[in-house]
Amino acid sequence: MEWLGYIGRWGHILAAITWIGTSFYFNWLDLSERPPKSKTLKPNVVGEVHEIHGGSFYYHERFWPTEDNPRTLAHSGPAQLTFLTGLFLMFHIYWLGADVYLVDTIEPLMTPLSAIMVSALILVVPWLIYDFLCKSTDDDTVVLVCMIVVVTILSYLSTWVFSPRAAFVHVGSALGTAMAANVYFQIIPNHIKMRKQVKKFEPVNLNFHKLAKRRSQHNNYMTLPVLFSMVSVHFPLGSANNWSWLILVLVMGSGFTIRHYRNIKLATDVNKPSLALLAFCLLCGGIALSYVPPTTSVQNLSDLNETDLKVYNIIQTRCSVCHAAVPTQKGFASAPGGVRFETLAQILVRKDQIYTQTIAADLMPPGNLTKMTNIERAALGDWLSSQGAAVIPNEE
Ligand code: HEC
Structure with missing residues (x-):
């Protein structure tokens, strides 16, 4: 694909x-093109252009x-x-x-x-x-x-x-x-x-x-x-x-x-x-x-159960410094790729992508800039598979 x-x-x-x-x-x-100045090759010429390109001379007539x-x-x-x-x-x-x-x-x-x-x-x-x-x-x-x-x-x-x-x-x-x-x-x-x-x-x-x-x-x-x-x-x-x-x-x-x-x-x-x-x-x-800051989405933390909250917090510290309406990470003016993780719903909708980027491959966080630990990665991976993310079989 x-x-x-x-x-x-x-x-x-x-x-x-x-x-x-x-x-x-x-x-x-x-x-x-400009009206021809001298005799033309074709009859009924309305305009001509002389050009030089790639080491050659060209002559066009529109007729x-x-x-x-x-x-x-x-x-x-x-x-x-x-x-x-x-x-x-x-x-x-x-x-x-x-x-x-x-x-x-x-x-x-x-x-x-x-x-x-x-x-x-x-x-x-x-x-x-x-x-x-x-x-x-x-x-x-x-x-x-x-x-x-x-x-x-x-x-x-x-x-x-x-x-x-x-x-x-x-x-x-x-x-x-x-x-x-x-x-x-x-x-x-x-x-x-x-x-x-x-x-x-x-x-x-x-x-x-x-x-x-x-x-x-x-x-x-x-x-x-x-x-x-x-x-x-x-x-x-x-x-x-x-x-x-x-x-x-x-x-x-x-x-x-x-x-x-x-x-x-x-x-x-x-x-x-x-x-x-x-x-x-x-x-x-x-x-x-583009300088007008976008509206930030807010997650009501009391709506989350214990496991969801744990993973939510991992993502907040390791990912949302960049992936937010207004990133706090230096060098990021807006959420990269338009991907925002401010609410659990926003995380869930991208569960397959998060799995591919973070668990199947070490692409996110880029260069592990936010120092995500292996324990956090494993916890995130388990939670994503429990949520039905498309998990690569030999990684399970
Ligand atoms: C230092 C900033 C930064 C951090 C931290 C970060 N990302 Fe990203 N993320 C990026 C950039 C840059 C892109 C690429 C956007 C693009 O393709 O234009 C990206 C893209 C993505 C994408 C979209 C990939 C696609 O195919 O479109 C996902 C999903 C993602 N990140 C998930 C995460 C997760 C999950 C974390 C935390 C574990 C994380 N990111 C942490 C900067 C960051």
Whole structure:
């Protein structure tokens, strides 16, 4: 299972780099092209770009074909592969491990099964809304304003329903799904129509071009927000507190603005410092909000029996210096991995994981920083197996 996780991530990152790399390159090419200064190779050239890369000189022309172009290549595989590997990771990490990774283990709101259903809806519904908006209006400002509202609601809903880590990933996955759907349902079909026209020696219908270009540009603007949500998994600070929904919206807004700043610069050679400043302020807003300490959960000690209390206390001294809403261990700004052990319920929900990390292997506490004794480890191991943790047989 763990190897499947590695391979899934490997494929996902590779496909995403290839997709976004190509897409960013073509966006750059489009915005950097200027009207041709001298005679061109093809007829109907709208723009040209001269480049030097990897020790070679390159020359590109963007043109409207007047004859069959059998060698016209398409790049849609990486987008589909990114979506499929992403879906696999969603299934592997968040649906199979819904009880630990998907539901909010700090304050569970729903059963793992209901959470999986919400998760699946979150992947699809935002795309349907976005697609409807694009088909209803040609005004991208209207689409943008509506989508800011959609993403804000989505962010609030996800952080309310899911674990902090899953919440951030879901908002990104919803946008990522919209990006892949743009490629699959809009960009590619319009390319196919354009290619058919070229094959029949008909002039290209610029409407198909406009439809494909519009969605492609939207994808370009969604990239930085999506990437932030994907890497946020490794940095629990942003997703750990009560304002995490707003932090996500602000930082995603900053990513969007950085892209806009850059695109304007490429297309017009004009620097818009106001946009750079806005992106910076949005990012600072997110960072500032992450300083608000999260609410700590409290365990009523009189609810615990003697054995539970003994183990609870071991975990408090050896683990919760790091694994708490506000860690006391130096160097930890927030609970590592979003894993908190402030109540017995929070410990029980991760009993299998604790067994793997602490009893089957000596991974936790890292480097035995909190000096957990062998007697404590044995007591914790016995208690975990008595609670039905998935115990590795030869360790029993
Ligand atoms: C010095 C700080 C520290 C202490 C003490 C500590 N941990 Fe951790 N713990 C971490 C870090 C860092 C991670 C990795 C988080 C990540 O993957 O982003 C982690 C991750 C975990 C995970 C999640 C692993 C996964 O697969 O996601 C579990 C479970 C865990 N620790 C249990 C424990 C237990 C049980 C103890 C006490 C016996 C303990 N930790 C003590 C720092 C600590």
